[in-house]
Amino acid sequence: MQPTIAKPLLPAKPERHRRFGSTAPVPGDKPTTKEQMADLQNHREDFLFPLDRVGICEVRHPIQVRSELAPRLQTSIAAISLATSLRRESKGINMSRLTEQLERYRQKGWAAEIPELCEFAQELARVMDQERAELTITFPWFYERSAPVTGQTGLNHAEVSIHVGYEKGQAPAITLGMSVAVTTLCPCSKEISEYSAHNQRGMVTLSAEIDPSAFSDQDWKTAFLEAAESNASSALHPILKRPDEKRVTEQAYENPRFVEDMARLVAADLYEMNAVRAFTVTCRNEESIHLHDAVASIAYDKRKEEAAP
Template sequence: MKSIHANNMLPPKPERHRLFGSTDPIPGSKPTVKEQMTDLQNHHADYLFPIQHVGVSNVRHPIQVHSDIEPKRQTSIATMTLTTSLPQASKGINMSRLTEQLEMYRQKGLSSELADMCDFVHELAERMGQDKAEITISFPWFYERTAPVTGFAGLNHAEATIQTTYEKGQPYRTIVSLNAAVTTLCPCSKEISEYSAHNQRGRVTMTVEIDPASPPAHDWKAMLLAAAESNASSALHPVLKRPDEKRVTEQAYENPRFVEDMVRLVAADLYEMDDVLAFKVECRNEESIHLHDAYAIIDFDKRKEGAAR
C-alpha cells in the first residue's frame, strides 16, 4: 500500500482529523443563548426526599496555610468537597456556582484559616439559595523538625483536614483533624525479650470539634501534633545522623507504647485543652513482626453531662 505521505508531506490537519473519525458539526435546533435554554435544576415538584449534601468532591486546589511552626507561610494542595442542602421540592442545584465561588476566593487568597472557612460556607449557602452549606478540605501540612543531637533540620508533613458547616439559624460547626506519624515501641516485646524490642511506625489521627467563634489562640495543627509526638515512644525525623539515631532509639526503648497506651495518653491531652469540645483519637501501628496492624480508638464528647472517664 502506498504511503499517504510518500512525498514526505502529511495531509492538512483537518484531513488528518477526518482520517481518524472526526465529523463536521451537526446543525442544531436548540437555543445557544443561556436565557433561552431550559434550566432543569430549577424545576419544582415533589421529588420524594430532601437532600442533606449535594455538590462536588475530589476538587484539587491550591490553598494558603499559616503555621506556628516553620515554614510559617506555605502553599499546599487541598482536596475539597463543597456541598449544600436541597429541599424536597427542588430538582437540583447549579453546581457551576460552587467552583465559581472557589475561584472568587482564590483570587482573594484562599486560606485554611477557620474564619475564612466560615465566611466561605455562609456566602456559599446564600449564593446557592440554600439553608445549609459545607466545605471539607484536606491537605499536607509541612513542619520543620530538627534532629535531637546534631540539630540538622528537614521537613516532615502531616495530613490536615478541616470541615466547616453553616446552617441557617445555627452556630457554625468546625471539625479539624490531623493524621501524624510517630514511632511506637512494643512494651510486651521489651518485657519478654532478653535484649531489644520491636518497634513500628504509628499513625495517630486526632479529630476534634472546636468552636470557630472562639478559635484556639495557637495553631490547632501544632497543638494536635504536640499531643501525638509528646506521648509517643519517639517522634519521627527527616534527617538523623548517628548520634541522633542513638538518641531516638534509646528514647523509644525508654518509652514503650501499646496502641491502647497511645490513644489514652493523647485523649488525656485533648481532654485538658479548653478549646476542644469533643474528640476522637485513633492509633494504627504498622506492625513490624505481623502482616496486620494494631488498632485502637477513643471517642469522647466533653459537652455531655455525666460523661464517664
C-alpha cells in the first residue's frame, strides 16, 4: 500500500508568483511612445572606427527551395545571418529592421534563389542606409536517391549554404557551399590485404565564389553534388536491399580513394565549371580502424591564374 500524503493547499496563481519572487510593476516616468523615446542608435558622434559587420546570426527561418532533383519544390529551415556595415559617426544600427525585412520576404514567398537573395542584400543596404550588406543562409537540401539495382527511392540530403555580399556600386559577391557525406574505401588496405579493405564515412565540403549568370542552365546544387559524390568510392543511399548492397560494396571496392585523391578529383570538377572563379575543397574521413580522422584540403583561385603573364 502506498503511503498517504498531505494534500497541498494552493493559493491563487498571483499569490504563488508573489511567493516565488514576482513583484508589481515599478511606476516610472520614462516615455512610453516611440516618438518620445530616445533613439540611441541614431546618435551621431565620432565613435572611433567604422565597423565592417553589424547584425544578427543563427536566425531559424523557413525558406522555399527549388531543385532540379525531386522534390522540385520544398520548404526547408534555414539558419540565417544578416549584417550591414556601420559608419564611424553612427553609434549603431536599428536591428529590428533586419527581421522586419525577413518577414516581408517571407510573406512574398521568397526562395533560396540567387537573384532573390541578391535583391534582398541590396534592399537591406538601402533600408539600413549603409554602403554594404550581406546575408548567409544555410539549410538542408533534400533530393530523391534511387537504389542502384532495385530502384527503391528515398530522400538523401546535403547541407547547403549561400552567401551574398553587396556593396553599393558593385556587383554582388556570391559564395556557394555544400557538405556531402560519402563512402570511401582505403586503397592501401585493398593493396596489402589478402581479402577485403576497410572503408569509412567521408565528408566532402566545398565552397566556391561564382559568376551567377554562368549557372543559368543548371541547378548549381546538382552540379556540386555530382562533383562530390562521383569522385568518392561510393555515394550514400537511404534505402538498400541486398542486391543494392552488393552493388554499392563492389562499386566502392572498384573505386578506392584516399582523402588526398578525393580532394584533387573534386577540385578538378570545380575547376572545369565555367561559373566557378575560386574554390576550396576539404575532405574528411572518419577512420574505421584508427582513432583519428584523415583530412585533406585545397584552395584555388582561377583569377590569379588568368592574371599570370
